[in-house]
Amino acid sequence: MSDPDIPYGYYDFSDEVYEEASSYGNAGTDIHEVLQRYWGFPGFRPRQEEIIRSVLSGKDTIGLLPTGGGKSITFQVPALVLPGLTVVVTPLISLMKDQIDNLSDRGIRAVCLHSGMSRAESEYACELCHSGKAKLLYVAPERLGRETFIARLRSWNLSLLVVDEAHCISQWGYDFRPSYLKIDTVRTLFPQVPVLALTASATPEVVADIAAKLSLSDPAVFSLSFSRDNISYLVRRCDKKEDTMMRVLRNTVGPAIVYVRSRKRTRELCTYIRAEGITAEYYHAGLSPEEKNDFQNRWRSGESRVIVATTAFGMGIDKPDVRVVIHHDIPSTLEEYYQEAGRAGRDGLRSFAVLLYTDGDKAALSRRITENFPPKDFLLKVYDSTCVFLNVGVGAGYNRTFEFNPEVMSARFELPLPQTRSALSILSRTGYIEYVDEVATRSRVMILSSREDIYYLSLDSDTEAVLQAIMRCYGGLFADYVYISERLVAYRLGIKPDDVYQALLKLSKMHVVSYIPLSRTPYIYFPTSRELSRHLVIPREVYEERRKCFENRIKAMKEYIWGEEGCRVNRMLRYFGETPAGPCGSCDICRATRKKTSADSAGIKERLMEILREYASDGAVDTDSVLAHFATCTSEAVDILRNLAESGEIELTASTVRLRQAGGK
Secondary structure (H helix, E strand, O other): OOOOOOOOOOOOOOHHHHOOHHHOOOOOOOHHHHHHHHHOOOOOOOOHHHHHHHHHOOOOEEEEOOOOOOOOHHHHHHHHHOOOEEEEEOOOHHHHHHHHHHHHHOOOOEEEEOOOOOHHHHHHHHHHHHHOOOOEEEEOHHHHHOHHHHHHHHOOOEEEEEEOOHHHHOOOOOOOOHHHHHHHHHHHHOOOOOEEEEEOOOOHHHHHHHHHHOOOOOOEEEEOOOOOOOEEEEEEEOOOHHHHHHHHHHOOOOOEEEEOOOHHHHHHHHHHHHHOOOOEEEEOOOOOHHHHHHHHHHHHHOOOOEEEEOOOOOOOOOOOOOOEEEEOOOOOOHHHHHHHHOOOOOOOOOEEEEEEEOOOHHHHHHHHHHHHOOOHHHHHHHHHHHHHHOOOOOOOOOOEEEEOOHHHHHHHHOOOHHHHHHHHHHHHHHOOOEEEOOOEEOOEEEEOOOHHHHHOOOOOHHHHHHHHHHHHHOOOOOOOOEEOOHHHHHHHHOOOHHHHHHHHHHHHHOOOEEEEOOEEOOEEEEOOOOOOHHHOOOOOOOOHHHHHHHHHHHHHHHHHHHOOOOOHHHHHHHHOOOOOOOOOOOOHHHHHHHHHHHHHHHHHHHHHHHHHHHOHHHOOEEHHHHHHHHOOOHHHHHHHHHHHHHOOOEEEOOOEEEEOOOOOO
16 A cells, blocks of 8 residues: 555556556456456446446446445546546545555556646656556646646547546536636547546536536436435434434444534534543544544544544545434535435445534525625625735736635735635636635655765754654655655654654755745635726626525525425435435434324224224124224225234124124134
């Protein structure tokens, strides 16, 4: 397995390790043999084989596989069968790393390209793609807008283009990302290369938009039912959510996820759960990579039962035995809820998805509309404030990137932070700026001194130990910046991470190294020069139409929670364009209905027996006379009479009914 502290893109690509894999790469290779040899699976899951064969036939394909449905197999198997490179567009760097680690464990060459990599790492990955030594390239969508990357891509032998999280390309998708629109550039360059678009949740309108945005030619569409029979979907009204959450955790067993919408809340709830005697961790995008790995690994290994997380957690997390997913805070859309709840029960065993709400949550959901779509004059004010904050004058800023702290900017100009973030997101869709929130960059080091000079340095023992440890742990330090982990170096030296940090600062002041500590700073990129705000045009499709879509999604979420149309699963299925076969039988509404039906049946049976006992001395009684007492539930009464006859408690003919006497026939 590759070391998690080796920079992304650096893996053991020796021919010895990958000699067996290199024998693949022709259309005659049996896909079942590939699946068995590299994954050890005896067969494909539903729809996987159909998607793979469609892709291998050269046909554009859309796959709708719910969370846990095995999307990655549908492009990783074809990548080994096809002769050239498979390019996978995905927005999640953490997902790239997880998948590359997993493929590397199986002896499959895969690399990635994203903004967090050094120049040397990117060059190495590109060389592997150019030479044909990599079978898969994971790439962030922003990379597709760079002319240098497109120029290189032209020279590579591309066999398949995969668009993961394909709903991001749709203006009507719940997580639309403008950078995804750049994918069509690759499609134009390679019109004969098949495209595979994958998503876990999309309405029929979004599926049609995906096909249009990617210029897919009569795509084959394969989908699984959105129904997950092993998950019981429960909605609970609470006076205090923490009390209900703890009841759920105590009355269930196995790993659990608790979703919240605030980073601060992850820590607070984690502390609360621990105080109640249950092991727990927390997770959000603002944690350092080391903290994320530590907390996530403790939960994955079972050392901690619960992880309290924001929506940043879950993508690419393949833990099949999650028994409970609790939503402490309500998601804005059914797409979000379905994906997050779907992280329960991937092993097919009985699991629970529990959504908690209070009386005030309905109004809070409605307020999200104005939070996500503040007035247009507010958008212009945020644009001006951002430019002033970054000291970008009118006509300046073109093609420049600035570190940007939205909290500081909002405080300085007295702007509400949630609406400010939303305004920045809307402005990004207009093309005037590109706002990227919370870009985590790992610590980097480059050695400035020559190898010879290092031997003559006068350093204290602790600082020298840190420098020597870094030189032993990492290569390429004299040529370019290399990502390091202060925790790893500290662990190997038996010291504290802060001691490593202080030693590197000292070496940096001595100009022995250039040290860039870890940072999590958002940034603003200006694709065009700053305009006067009165000249800004906010297109209807960016504001009015997307606001209407968001209002509809909020309405659907409310309907799921507070609606009165029966089975909750059926409400979700209809939203995703699927016709339900019948009630799920396991959601809270179906359970309540079943309990009520059982109680009603018991009441009908008791009343029937009372009537028959009244007529016992008269012998057989006309059946219609008995049923006349049950005009509002005749069919239920008939069923109960038949059950009583089968159990021998009554005698029933076509026209009469008689109560059997004790000891009678």
